[in-house]
Amino acid sequence: MAKISVLGTGNVGNTIAGKCIELGHQVMMGSRTKDNEKALSFAASNPGNSFNGTFAEASAFSEIIFNCTQGLATLDVLKAAGEDNLKGKILIDVSNPLDFSNGMPPTLSVCNTSSLGEEIQKAFPDLKVVKALNTTWCGIMVNPRMIGDGDHSTFICGNDDTAKQEVKAVLMTFGWHEKNILDLGDITAARGMEMYLPLWLRIWGATKNGAFNVKIVS
């Protein structure tokens, strides 16, 4: 049992927070204001284990923080969380910098020469950013065995090896096989992980099924 923080109250945040409760953790869901209905509803779902709070309170709550906010909002959310509440913590960055403001398909607000993962790491040097899980639909993130006997690939990257080992352990509790969690190196690999999204969206569009992932074959 551990304490886990989840920033963001959307599908991804709720899915990950729910899985962490199922695994026996205490979880605080963070949102911009304390009266966020989805966060209140999460807190009411499992009294004693599920909590809600502001981004700052949720970040202060634990040593492991999932960033499940929309990519365009992430840097502001982390500013609201406060540098002191983030210092030395592990941020599992699940987000994608998808910009829907010009309609479909979305573009990436940052890519090619940088990535959201890198921008977060630059803005918060004392945070241990580990990019993870952003390459699948949230249902697969927490239940990889839903498809292909769980035998498919996921990626992590970040500058802190110890933090990556901890994130790997978390992913394994979600059902990911150790052999299928590929460490791509430092946080600059977030570029590749995020730039995969346009392909991911087209595969979804072509197959009409978001419950897929890729498996590395060699």
Next chain:
Amino acid sequence: MAKISVLGTGNVGNTIAGKCIELGHQVMMGSRTKDNEKALSFAASNPGNSFNGTFAEASAFSEIIFNCTQGLATLDVLKAAGEDNLKGKILIDVSNPLDFSNGMPPTLSVCNTSSLGEEIQKAFPDLKVVKALNTTWCGIMVNPRMIGDGDHSTFICGNDDTAKQEVKAVLMTFGWHEKNILDLGDITAARGMEMYLPLWLRIWGATKNGAFNVKIVS
């Protein structure tokens, strides 16, 4: 037996041209000048079936043209080939707009709001551009059975359905299973196919093995 043109004399061009010869086709390899040593050597390798010529001569040679030039040079190459030699033809665009001018990792010279595939289609509206095969190392392109019993995924996209069917047929002669050739839709999907490259390069870096591909699991 058909006539096939291959623009480009690098590893990709040589691999694809060689495969087409092996399949019994007549192949002309195009290069900037007619005295290109690699193209001359290809032409000498299989007299009567293998030929060399300028980009213009190679484009005039057949109805199916593989673009195996470096992405940054492609538009200039096609200008040299000449609009009249390209009109109504199928261009199988295998290239990636990788820019190594700022060192490693390469960036993409076009991405996010467009792609090389789209730029080619815009510049040559009478050409039937089909993006294909750009997501694997060339050894796998022409010999998918090299890994995982050939059971892994490749993508095509383009605006002309008949052209895509022809390209699919070509890919099947290379060893790709029909079920594993996913049509992602119109040429704007080239964005996703090309933006996958940074992830592909990091997977290669992490596994130290370029002979891999991804398989869609659902």
